Amino acid sequence: MSTLANSPVLPAGVTLPIYMDNHATSQMDPRVLEAMLPFFTEKFGNAASRNHSFGWAAEQAVEHAREQIAKLIGATAKEIIFTSGATESNNLAIKGIAEMYKERGNHIITQVTEHKAVLDTCKRLEKHGYRVTYLPVKADGLIDLEDLKRAIDDKTILVTIMAANNEIGVIQPIAEIGKLCHEKGVIFHTDGVQAIGKIPVDVNAMNIDVLSLTAHKLYGPKGVGALYVRRRNPRVQISAQIDGGGHERGMRSGTLNVPSIVGFGKACEIAREEMATEAARLQGLRDRLRKKLESELDYVEINGSWDHRLPGNLNMSFVYVEGESLLMGINDVAVSSGSACTSATLEPSYVLKALGLGDDVAHSSIRFGLGRFNNEAEVDYVADKVIGIVKKLRELSPLYEMVKEGIDLSKIEWAAH
Amino acid sequence: MAYSDKVIDHYNNPRNVGQMDKSSDEVGTGLVGAPECGDVMRLQIRVNPETQVIEEAKFKTFGCGSAIASSSLATEWVKGKTVAEALEIKNTDIVKELALPPVKIHCSVLAEDAIRAAIGDWKKKNGVAETAEAVAVAAH
Numbered sequence: 001m002s003t004l005a006n007s008p009v010l011p012a013g014v015t016l017p018i019y020m021d022n023h024a025t026s027q028m029d030p031r032v033l034e035a036m037l038p039f040f041t042e043k044f045g046n047a048a049s050r051n052h053s054f055g056w057a058a059e060q061a062v063e064h065a066r067e068q069i070a071k072l073i074g075a076t077a078k079e080i081i082f083t084s085g086a087t088e089s090n091n092l093a094i095k096g097i098a099e100m101y102k103e104r105g106n107h108i109i110t111q112v113t114e115h116k117a118v119l120d121t122c123k124r125l126e127k128h129g130y131r132v133t134y135l136p137v138k139a140d141g142l143i144d145l146e147d148l149k150r151a152i153d154d155k156t157i158l159v160t161i162m163a164a165n166n167e168i169g170v171i172q173p174i175a176e177i178g179k180l181c182h183e184k185g186v187i188f189h190t191d192g193v194q195a196i197g198k199i200p201v202d203v204n205a206m207n208i209d210v211l212s213l214t215a216h217k218l219y220g221p222k223g224v225g226a227l228y229v230r231r232r233n234p235r236v237q238i239s240a241q242i243d244g245g246g247h248e249r250g251m252r253s254g255t256l257n258v259p260s261i262v263g264f265g266k267a268c269e270i271a272r273e274e275m276a277t278e279a280a281r282l283q284g285l286r287d288r289l290r291k292k293l294e295s296e297l298d299y300v301e302i303n304g305s306w307d308h309r310l311p312g313n314l315n316m317s318f319v320y321v322e323g324e325s326l327l328m329g330i331n332d333v334a335v336s337s338g339s340a341c342t343s344a345t346l347e348p349s350y351v352l353k354a355l356g357l358g359d360d361v362a363h364s365s366i367r368f369g370l371g372r373f374n375n376e377a378e379v380d381y382v383a384d385k386v387i388g389i390v391k392k393l394r395e396l397s398p399l400y401e402m403v404k405e406g407i408d409l410s411k412i413e414w415a416a417h
Numbered sequence: 418m419a420y421s422d423k424v425i426d427h428y429n430n431p432r433n434v435g436q437m438d439k440s441s442d443e444v445g446t447g448l449v450g451a452p453e454c455g456d457v458m459r460l461q462i463r464v465n466p467e468t469q470v471i472e473e474a475k476f477k478t479f480g481c482g483s484a485i486a487s488s489s490l491a492t493e494w495v496k497g498k499t500v501a502e503a504l505e506i507k508n509t510d511i512v513k514e515l516a517l518p519p520v521k522i523h524c525s526v527l528a529e530d531a532i533r534a535a536i537g538d539w540k541k542k543n544g545v546a547e548t549a550e551a552v553a554v555a556a557h
Contacts (some may be wrong), residue, residue, distance in 0.1 A: 322455055324481040328428055339455055359453035396434055398459040398477035399452060414451035
């Protein structure tokens, strides 16, 4: 009794810490681990070893995974190239296409809210004679298709627009973008990292030519990713960025990471089978979280389109409270903030700023990323905790006090520093 | 971010939270920072007109854990000091006391500015000659 007296009584279904940062990474599904285990020990062969049974077993497992992954996105197994993760996939796609098609043109189109793996790759290409258009987004985080249409010219070789955003969970009109690209004869690449396994993605129905994937966002292992590269209508060619043994149809040399690839395949298979029910469940949890927070707190704002959003994403600003101090108050809950107070610069999230949010609101944002292993009891616990801390911090906030007194904060001459 | 126990303690139990009557001649108010930079501190002092001793201090802060801790500590430190003594408090003392990580030194600078701004406001109200230092703060 004396030992129990000191530990807080938690509701059933809640164990601390609670993980709600599934956009960053996800817990591996035990079914995935189980599939992987034999490939570390008894089935350890190199998939490129063609002359003994160890190699054949590894190759067979890799080909099975290729099929599992392809099936999730409506592709064929031959169109899947393994990489170390989505950053490499994005680099390979963008640089590989830019290099391969440079005779045809030097113009690339992307958008301002892409992941850094895309933006920084594009910036590098700009130093090598490529021209890049960074499309703006509307207040809801979606690009305007008319902007895209206008941006495409006869030098455009590639459009790269992510399927779903990692911060605000906003889903772009991928099928419409794909259709437009195909009409104009431009290659369409999409960073599908956040979308794959969460919402239906079909490379043929959506006219996607190249697609970046990674395993660890869908309950698979870290350090393994893939690139879908269309083989017909049109056949897309990619210039290798890593040379060597000519693995992966010459597009990506390097010994295959067999256990992780097996896990990636299994993760995709599970995601495909459970996507419909899981999406509905996550959406229910997310809506519950939003409702609870909004019922108890004033001055909260949803960032990004609510209707075009991943089922597990809730990005919310708790205005007049700074994000990092909010995270400190819920230190047994893992979430992320778009505030920059954890970094050396004072610039808050560029994604939130691209929506037109003021820096003050961006500094106040929290990203909740719900996933397969979250439950309703956790949502209730987190909601109560956040409500308590926001109220406490607002008692401390001079801004909240001033607003409550009817002072217009925009009229104050702040000493910017 | 791994914070020191002192930062966490000030965050969990902030000292001297609140506000005093801004219009009182005995009260000096300093409001520094900006919402778009992610931190705003309001620090107030109540000065005994006879002794120039700061008898009471209050703060409210919008900002990260370090900003809250820095301003909370600042209110503790100015209390009981004369105005002249309070002006001696340096941001580096705050950094040391709270063991702030390098990226958070900014918060301690803001706290020092808040002290100076509050004293500057009090001096202005009471016609006390501004020191060169206080004038510099007001200008920046």
